[in-house]
Amino acid sequence: MNKSYNQIEDFLDGNLIGKELSIFISQKELDKExxxxxxxxxxxxxxxxxNGFxxxxxxLELQRNESYVNSSIIKFRKDLFKTWHFAAASFALILVVGGLWYILSNKPYSTEKLVSKYYKPAHPLLQVRSAEIKSDDALATAFKYYKDNDFNSALKYFNSLENQMTAKFYSGVCFIELEQYDDAIESFTAVINDNDNLFVEQANWYLGLIYLMDNQKNKAIEQFEKISKDENYYTSQAKEILKYLN
Amino acid sequence: MQEFKAEEILEGLQNRDTDVLDYIYRNFFNQIKVFIVQNDGTDEDAKDIYQDAILVIYQKTRKENLILSCSFNTYLYSVCRLLWLKQLEYRKLNKTIIEESAKFIELDDDVANVYRTNERYMLYQDHFKRLSYSCQKILELFLARIQLKEIARILRLKSDDYVKKRKHQCKEKLIASIKNDPRFKEIMKQ
Structure with missing residues (x-):
């Protein structure tokens, strides 16, 4: 194959024109690779x-996982009724009822499961820009610590750039990692209120997850309902969470 | 539970409607499972084939005006049946007698072609999801034909040229990652 990948991309992006385009097309006919x-x-x-795919x-994956949970319960019930050891079954029943009572009265089990399924710390940005070179240095240092999971040190640098929404957003993620939920809420709220940056959708998403982590179920439902009405990357996931919460 | 006609199911699939997906699963999956388990498969095989078949029908509804000459149940069963026979062939488990669990229709080659395209899509998607958030965004925005200047503004990148450079880096990273996956060679052989 003689053509460079750049030229192929130019072709696909519609940037090849005239003679260059016709040469490329005739080479494509001859060169199978x-x-x-x-x-x-x-x-x-x-x-x-x-996006639909x-x-x-x-x-479909979610449906598959749900059906696995349901079929496990059904299988367990069938096995239970097959056995003649009624006393053992009763004991198991007490354990199940006890377990269910514990889950329903304490609730953190399902919330934790939801959070562990849906929460992932944001990737650090590889390239960031700001008006001042000095700010760039601070941001780069912050990301270095962030990548190393040293969230306390990362926060020092992110907080020094408090007017930058990139820094504000990532400080929110650091606060989540440090389980300082009130501070995280404050950071994400600032990002959402700014409403002119790349991180608004993500900040809304994290805000919902923080409410889950902090057992504020009603606020979480409210937040995920808000996301589910938008059309973005998190819409379908918010709808899924709402199915569990409602 | 709500009932759906075949056209409503196809429309619901096109819109990825969760109620329709639940309806299909609850009403038709069991028959597919019976067929696959009776023919040397497992429960997990049945779930894989069911998912693949739904994705095939989804793609067909998107690419053409799919009008069924049979019930949705029969169509779904026929797609699953075809995909499972291909799978048996791939596993070199050619069966002379197939135990049927429902009525089926003969399908054209297009179903198998759509399935092969979906296999590649799934591979690409797995690698796309592994890219950094910024790479995913830049490629999505670029392919949505958002102007470079606008992408630079949204992603806070320094210039149009820099957006182009990043797009190029992200795309090359994605392509390299796809090509390095052992599944890639396997799929390309077919």
């Missing part, structure tokens, strides 16, 4: 554009 490479990159683009696959 080139044609394959174009096909691969084209399909990858199609996949990225297709992503969403449906996630929903």
């Amino acid at each position: 080139l044609a394959k490479e174009i096909e691969l990159r084209f399909e990858v683009n199609e996949l990225i554009k297709d 992503f969403e449906l696959r996630e929903k």
Whole structure:
């Protein structure tokens, strides 16, 4: 294959024109490897554009996991009634009822499970920009600590850039990791109120998860309902969580 | 429970409607499981095949005006049946007698083609999800034809040129990661 990947991407992005385009097309006809490479990159683009496929696959996975939980319960019930050892069954029943009572009266089990399923700390940004070089240095240092999971040190640097929404957002994630939920709520609220940055959707999402972590179920429901009405990456996940919470 | 007609199911699938997905699963999955388990498969195989079949039908509803000449149940069963026979062939478990658990129709090659495309999509998707958040965003925005200047503003990147450079880096990282996956060679052989 003679063509560089750059040229293939230019072709797919519609940036090749005139003579350059016709030469490229005739080479594509002759070069099977080139044609394959174009096909691969084209399909990858199609996949990225297709949010529906992503969403449906996630929903099917969720359905599969739910059915696993349900079938385990059914199987357990069948096994239970098969046995003649009624006393042992009664004892098991007491344990199950006791366990259920514990879960229903304390609730943290389901909340923790939800949080562990849906919470992931945000990836550190690889490239960040700001108006001042000095600020960039602080941000880069903050991300270095953040990547090393040293959230206390990262916070010192993020907090020194309090007007930057990138820093504000990541300070919120640091606060979650340090279980300082009130401070995390304050950071994410500032990001959401600014409403002119890349992190608004993520901040809304994390805010809902913090309420879950902090056992504020009503506020969590309110927050996920708000997200579920939007059209973004977190909409379907918010709807899933609401199914568990309601 | 709410009942759906075949056209409503197809429309619901196209919209990834959770009620429709639940309806399909509750009403039709069991029959598919019986078929697969009777024909050398396991419960897990049945779940895999069911998911694959739903994704195939979804893609078909999106790409063409799919009109069924049979009930949805029969169509779904027929797609699952075809995918399972392909799977048996792949596992070199050719059976001479197939135990049927429902009525089926013969399907054209297009179903198998859509399935192969979906297999590749799933591979690409797995690797896309492993990219950093910023890489995912930049590729999504770029392919949504958002202007470079706007992407730079949204992602707080320094210039249009820098957006282009990042897009290039992210795309190359994604392609390399896909090509390094052992499944890639396997899928490309088919």
